Amino acid sequence: xxxxxxxxxxxxxxxxxxxxxxxxxxxxxxxxxxxxxxxxxxxxxxxxxxxxxxxxxxxxxxxxxxxxxxxxxxxxxxxxxxxxxxxxxxxxxxxxxxxxxxxxxxxxxxxxxxxxxxxxxxxxxxxxxxxxxxxxxxxxxxxxxxxxxxxxxxxxxxxxxxxxxxxxxxxxxxxxxxxxxxxxxxxxxxxxxxxxxxxxxxxxxxxx
Amino acid sequence: xxxxxxxxxxxxxxxxxxxxxxxxxxxxxxxxxxxxxxxxxxxxxxxxxxxxxxxxxxxxxxxxxxxxxxxxxxxxxxxxxxxxxxxxxxxxxxxxxxxxxxxxxxxxxxxxxxxxxxxxxxxxxxxxxxxxxxxx
Numbered sequence: 001x002x003x004x005x006x007x008x009x010x011x012x013x014x015x016x017x018x019x020x021x022x023x024x025x026x027x028x029x030x031x032x033x034x035x036x037x038x039x040x041x042x043x044x045x046x047x048x049x050x051x052x053x054x055x056x057x058x059x060x061x062x063x064x065x066x067x068x069x070x071x072x073x074x075x076x077x078x079x080x081x082x083x084x085x086x087x088x089x090x091x092x093x094x095x096x097x098x099x100x101x102x103x104x105x106x107x108x109x110x111x112x113x114x115x116x117x118x119x120x121x122x123x124x125x126x127x128x129x130x131x132x133x134x135x136x137x138x139x140x141x142x143x144x145x146x147x148x149x150x151x152x153x154x155x156x157x158x159x160x161x162x163x164x165x166x167x168x169x170x171x172x173x174x175x176x177x178x179x180x181x182x183x184x185x186x187x188x189x190x191x192x193x194x195x196x197x198x199x200x201x202x203x204x205x206x207x208x
Numbered sequence: 209x210x211x212x213x214x215x216x217x218x219x220x221x222x223x224x225x226x227x228x229x230x231x232x233x234x235x236x237x238x239x240x241x242x243x244x245x246x247x248x249x250x251x252x253x254x255x256x257x258x259x260x261x262x263x264x265x266x267x268x269x270x271x272x273x274x275x276x277x278x279x280x281x282x283x284x285x286x287x288x289x290x291x292x293x294x295x296x297x298x299x300x301x302x303x304x305x306x307x308x309x310x311x312x313x314x315x316x317x318x319x320x321x322x323x324x325x326x327x328x329x330x331x332x333x334x335x336x337x338x339x340x341x342x343x344x
Contacts (some may be wrong), residue, residue: 034279036250036252036253039250040253043247043250069257072255072256072257072284072287072291073245073246073255073256073257073258074245074246074247074255075253076217076245076247076250076252076253076254076255076280077253077254077279077280078279078280078283079280080253080254080255080256080280080283080284081256081280081283081284081286081287082283084256084287085287119283119286119287120283174279175279
């Protein structure tokens with residue numbers, strides 16, 4: 001079981017990670033995009049933390065939907081509608097709940113990822129955040145009978161490998177796709193921030 | 209009458225374009241601007257919630273055409289339409305035309321009383337009209 005305390009810690013961990021990794025994400029995005037990803041993610045999750053504080057006594061569905069709506073409005077770049085949709089679609093699996101089972105957590109993440117895919121229309125190998133999320137969901141489903149901590153640790157490992165695997169890819173979506181072949185040789189910023197969100201969740205479940 | 213929403217990463221771009229359009233239409237068709245984000249230090253970006261509010265502000269059952277600049281403007285506009293009341297959303301379309309040309313053609317068409325499908329088609333063919341001028 002994952003309780004609301006852990007969900008709130010997940011969001012706080014996201015805020016911290018985006019603060020700490022802001023310059024790194026910006027550096028990645030300067031290589032192949034418009035250089036605003038670090039700042040956008042930092043602003044989005046900082047504002048989300050402020051809004052979450054006002055609904056922390058509500059159910060997990062409400063908390064996650066609040067995060068999604070805030071990201072839609074505050075991120076500014078393409079990752080706003082994408083991560084916003086992720087949290088809004090995910091929240092629908094947790095309406096009225098104060099805790100979720102492992103299975104419900106996986107289905108929450110999976111619904112969120114389906115939201116990202118239908119919004120961004122990216123496919124595996126397009127050098128986007130989907131290159132992290134799709135393998136991670138597959139990894140979670142393959143290990144769904146494991147206890148939460150090792151389950152999420154294996155998801156983080158998969159996410160990290162998946163970020164590395166975006167380095168040689170040529171971007172097919174977003175600003176990076178204007179660069180064509182020149183987008184190869186750098187990790188994708190959206191894939192990297194997705195990995196940070198997964199790591200933030202694993203740390204929260206471990207109580208960190 | 210069909211209304212327009214101009215979506216841009218930049219407030220200056222969105223408002224400047226609205227200024228040009230108003231001069232042309234003399235205020236006949238309703239035009240709202242949803243540009244930039246709520247961050248005074250880094251105002252460049254698009255905000256799906258701001259776009260949703262702009263659509264609601266100019267909405268009539270005759271319909272709304274949303275014109276976008278690039279990148280996240282498209283994703284944010286699509287998200288904004290998903291956030292609308294479904295009955296309203298049925299009368300809202302996105303034009304994928306280049307922003308300035310598309311908005312200009314749409315404003316002229318809308319203020320002439322054309323229906324939603326025609327205004328959208330006029331916006332979408334605007335880039336081609338400009339290309340033809342080059343060859344004349």
